[in-house]
Amino acid sequence: MSFEPVLLKRWGKPNSQALETYQADGGYSALKKALAMEPPKVIEAVQKSGLRGRGGAGFSTGLKWTFLPKDVQGPIYLCINGDESEPGTFNNRVLLEEDPHQVLEGIVISGYATKSTTAYLYLRYEYGDCYRACEKAIKEMYANNLLGKNILGSGYSLDIYLHRGACAYICGEETGLIESLEGKRAWPRIKPPFPAIEGAFRRPTVVNNIETMACVTQILDRGPEWFQSIGIPSENPKDPGSYGPKLYCISGHVNKPGLVELPLGITARELIDKHAGGVWKGRKAKAVVPGGISMGFLSAEELDTKLDFAGPGKAGCLGLGTAAVIVIDHQTSMVDVLYNTCRFFAHESCGQCTPCREGTAWSAKILARIRAGQGTLKDLDTLTDISNSIGIMPGTTICGLADGAAWPIKNALKKFRPEFEEYITSGRRSQSLEVAGSH
Amino acid sequence: MSGLTEVAKQKIRDLLPCYPSKQALTLPALHIAQEEARCVTREAVREIADILELSPAQIHDTLSFYGFFKDEKHPLGENRIWVCRSLACMLRGGDELLAEVCDRLHVSPGQTTKDGKATIELAECLGACDGAPCILVNDKLQLRMTADAVVSLAEGRA
Numbered sequence: 135m136s137f138e139p140v141l142l143k144r145w146g147k148p149n150s151q152a153l154e155t156y157q158a159d160g161g162y163s164a165l166k167k168a169l170a171m172e173p174p175k176v177i178e179a180v181q182k183s184g185l186r187g188r189g190g191a192g193f194s195t196g197l198k199w200t201f202l203p204k205d206v207q208g209p210i211y212l213c214i215n216g217d218e219s220e221p222g223t224f225n226n227r228v229l230l231e232e233d234p235h236q237v238l239e240g241i242v243i244s245g246y247a248t249k250s251t252t253a254y255l256y257l258r259y260e261y262g263d264c265y266r267a268c269e270k271a272i273k274e275m276y277a278n279n280l281l282g283k284n285i286l287g288s289g290y291s292l293d294i295y296l297h298r299g300a301c302a303y304i305c306g307e308e309t310g311l312i313e314s315l316e317g318k319r320a321w322p323r324i325k326p327p328f329p330a331i332e333g334a335f336r337r338p339t340v341v342n343n344i345e346t347m348a349c350v351t352q353i354l355d356r357g358p359e360w361f362q363s364i365g366i367p368s369e370n371p372k373d374p375g376s377y378g379p380k381l382y383c384i385s386g387h388v389n390k391p392g393l394v395e396l397p398l399g400i401t402a403r404e405l406i407d408k409h410a411g412g413v414w415k416g417r418k419a420k421a422v423v424p425g426g427i428s429m430g431f432l433s434a435e436e437l438d439t440k441l442d443f444a445g446p447g448k449a450g451c452l453g454l455g456t457a458a459v460i461v462i463d464h465q466t467s468m469v470d471v472l473y474n475t476c477r478f479f480a481h482e483s484c485g486q487c488t489p490c491r492e493g494t495a496w497s498a499k500i501l502a503r504i505r506a507g508q509g510t511l512k513d514l515d516t517l518t519d520i521s522n523s524i525g526i527m528p529g530t531t532i533c534g535l536a537d538g539a540a541w542p543i544k545n546a547l548k549k550f551r552p553e554f555e556e557y558i559t560s561g562r563r564s565q566s567l568e569v570a571g572s573h
Numbered sequence: 574m575s576g577l578t579e580v581a582k583q584k585i586r587d588l589l590p591c592y593p594s595k596q597a598l599t600l601p602a603l604h605i606a607q608e609e610a611r612c613v614t615r616e617a618v619r620e621i622a623d624i625l626e627l628s629p630a631q632i633h634d635t636l637s638f639y640g641f642f643k644d645e646k647h648p649l650g651e652n653r654i655w656v657c658r659s660l661a662c663m664l665r666g667g668d669e670l671l672a673e674v675c676d677r678l679h680v681s682p683g684q685t686t687k688d689g690k691a692t693i694e695l696a697e698c699l700g701a702c703d704g705a706p707c708i709l710v711n712d713k714l715q716l717r718m719t720a721d722a723v724v725s726l727a728e729g730r731a
Contacts, residue, residue: 209593221659221698227714259604259641260655260699262712295591300600300639303697317599317625319638335593385661385702392703427660460661460702474660478697484638566668 137364139395140356140379141348145232151267153274156235162280164355168243169288176247180350183358184368184377188225189215189306189343190426190455191534192443194374195350199248201330202338211334212250213315213341214241216257216264217299217306220426221478222458225381226344228393230257230264233348234271238294240347242275242285243354245292248340253294256311259301268296303482307533308341309333310484321486322533345381352379365398366442376442380457384410387417387463399442402432406461417463421550425455427475428538430545434464450548452541468550469557470566472542473501479539490536493524497543504557505564514554517543576616581609585624595625599635603642612648650685650692654727655709656718658695661702670706671695673720678727691727 144150144159156162168176181196202210214237218226229237241253257265272294275281283291302320304310309323312334333339353361361378368375376398382405385391389411396409402422406412413419421431424439424446432439436449443454462471480498485491497520500513521544524530525537547554556562577585585602592598602625606617613636615629622629636642643649656671671682675693678686682695701707704716710726725731 218700219698222661222702223698224700224702227700258700259712260696260709260714263714265712293591298600298604300603300641301696302639302641314600315597316594317596317635319635335597337593383702385705386664391661391705423660458702460664462664466664470663471660474658474663478659481697566663568668568672 137397140352141381142395150232151234151271153235153278161235162239164351165239165242168246168354169286169290173247173249176243179358180353183353183361184375185349185353185361186374186443187343188345192454195342195346199340201328202248203331206338209251209337210249211337211339212245212248212253213311213334213339214253214255214344214347215306215308215311215341216255216344217311219258219303219306220428220456220458222383222385222423222426222460223456224383225393227261227264229344229348231267234267236351237344237347238271238275240350241294242292243350244342244347246290250292253292254297254315255294256297256299256315258299265296265298304484304535307535311341312339321484324532349378366440373444383458386461387414388461389414399440401438401440402459403437405441405459413461413463417465419461420464420466421462421468423460424451425453426458427542429453429455430541431549433549450545452537468546468553469504470564472546473505475542476501483535487531489524489530493520493536494539496520507561507563509558511555511558514547518547576614576620577606578609581605582624596627598625599632603636607642612643612645614645651690653692653694653711654723655694655696655699657699657707659698662705662707665705667706670718670720674723677724686727690729
């Protein structure tokens with residue numbers, strides 16, 4: 135059975151960003167359906183669909199909404215996380231540049247379901263074209279009673295404000311985002327309290343991802359059963375399953391890097407060979423990042439891993455993450471690759487928790503030393519120690535950034551250790567260039 | 574160095590109804606200040622603090638968290654060009670691109686060319702990995718870049 139893209143179906147159509155073309159393609163019929171339902175019924179539909187958040191953690195969207203307290207007096211905030219910064223990831227960018235109304239419709243539906251009074255779309259600064267597309271789309275919505283007071287005569291009112299970030303990865307962490315929105319440094323908060331109880335401006339808050347919003351629109355339009363019919367069903371009562379279409383970002387050493395929409399659960403091999411034109415220059419893959427660099431690496435022997443929520447974990451990776459697949463060919467040094475990931479996390483650690491601040495900085499320094507031909511085998515043990523001691527899982531940090539920093543180290547040293555040992559004992563030095571910068 | 578223009582101050586005040594706290598205007602105000610003056614001057618920090626009824630130290634605390642904002646000793650050039658060095662770009666020559674661009678423009682990352690036309694920055698993942706190596710020119714992404722193309726943009730020829 136062939137799969138037709140849904141989230142990307144309007145990509146590349148003439149004037150796809152405009153309200154007029156969006157409505158001509160049936161846009162905002164999902165919102166009309168939602169507004170005719172009671173808000174708890176909308177939550178029920180989203181829960182029934184099995185939708186899990188697309189931002190990285192994969193938590194059930196509908197369930198998250200139910201954590202809001204009942205009968206709240208005063209504001210509830212809906213924060214939309216458009217701080218997409220996980221290396222390899224660009225699906226939110228394409229969605230907002232190409233079809234902003236699909237996402238914005240999902241925001242209004244989600245706002246209605248959660249009885250939110252104001253929505254903030256936190257958008258990374260780098261996405262200027264997305265910002266302008268959203269700005270224009272939001273204006274069109276206000277002019278057509280799709281936002282503002284008494285939306286389509288429903289009695290429900292909502293404003294959406296765009297809020298631009300300032301180039302910091304940590305703002306994608308939901309409580310870091312909230313702190314940044316509040317005008318403070320983006321230091322993640324200790325949980326509990328979770329945002330549903332005390333979030334933005336100390337009020338009940340929902341934080342959802344951009345692609346999740348596009349899924350909400352489609353679920354209301356096509357029904358939860360349609361969503362449930364796609365993907366990998368739950369394997370046991372503890373597994374919430376992997377339902378629906380998913381946007382897979384493919385980059386690195388492939389012939390055709392790009393974004394594809396497929397049912398959740400395609401294998402890494404099929405994704406690379408059938409949808410990205412295979413590994414470039416006739417080479418073989420040495421390693422594949424399954425979902426953004428914080429998820430770690432699959433080895434060449436693990437390419438039949440299903441890229442659903444459960445698959446990468448079975449291969450020792452942290453999870454599906456953002457489903458951003460980066461292919462690394464067999465001529466690339468894993469020392470260079472791991473150095474690049476460690477340097478990224480050292481740069482992006484917010485500095486609040488000592489194990490993360492020091493652990494990420496030292497792992498980058500140690501790998502720089504190895505790259506300079508001055509590493510020792512003991513350095514590999516030190517790196518392993520660091521990777522086992524930083525993060526939420528060992529219980530030493532407030533947020534998961536450090537777990538994401540630790541995972542590539544763990545996977546690389548477990549799956550590619552002989553390459554690291556050979557590099558060190560042969561006294562090799564990196565062939566790749568690096569330019570030092572001021573920050 | 575001078576502070577904010579009246580236009581900038583008004584732009585900030587216009588945002589007040591969008592947020593339940595004045596402090597939430599910190600980032601939008603810093604963006605407005607830097608867009609206008611290519612840096613955030615100390616006077617601008619004081620004026621933002623005045624409008625938001627905060628201490629200048631609170632504004633500075635947020636400002637300094639992000640490597641994004643420049644002080645008055647290091648104003649941005651006419652264009653700010655970020656060259657991505659994260660994994661997807663690295664695998665397709667991002668490091669080499671940055672090295673060549675810096676070499677040809679006689680700058681290190683973070684510096685502005687002598688003619689003041691461009692500030693070159695190194696970036697972590699810009700979110701355009703499908704077009705690696707990519708750059709960001711001010712707030713516009715440019716995909717599948719070559720050193721010639723970046724240098725042309727930096728020299729204002731493209």
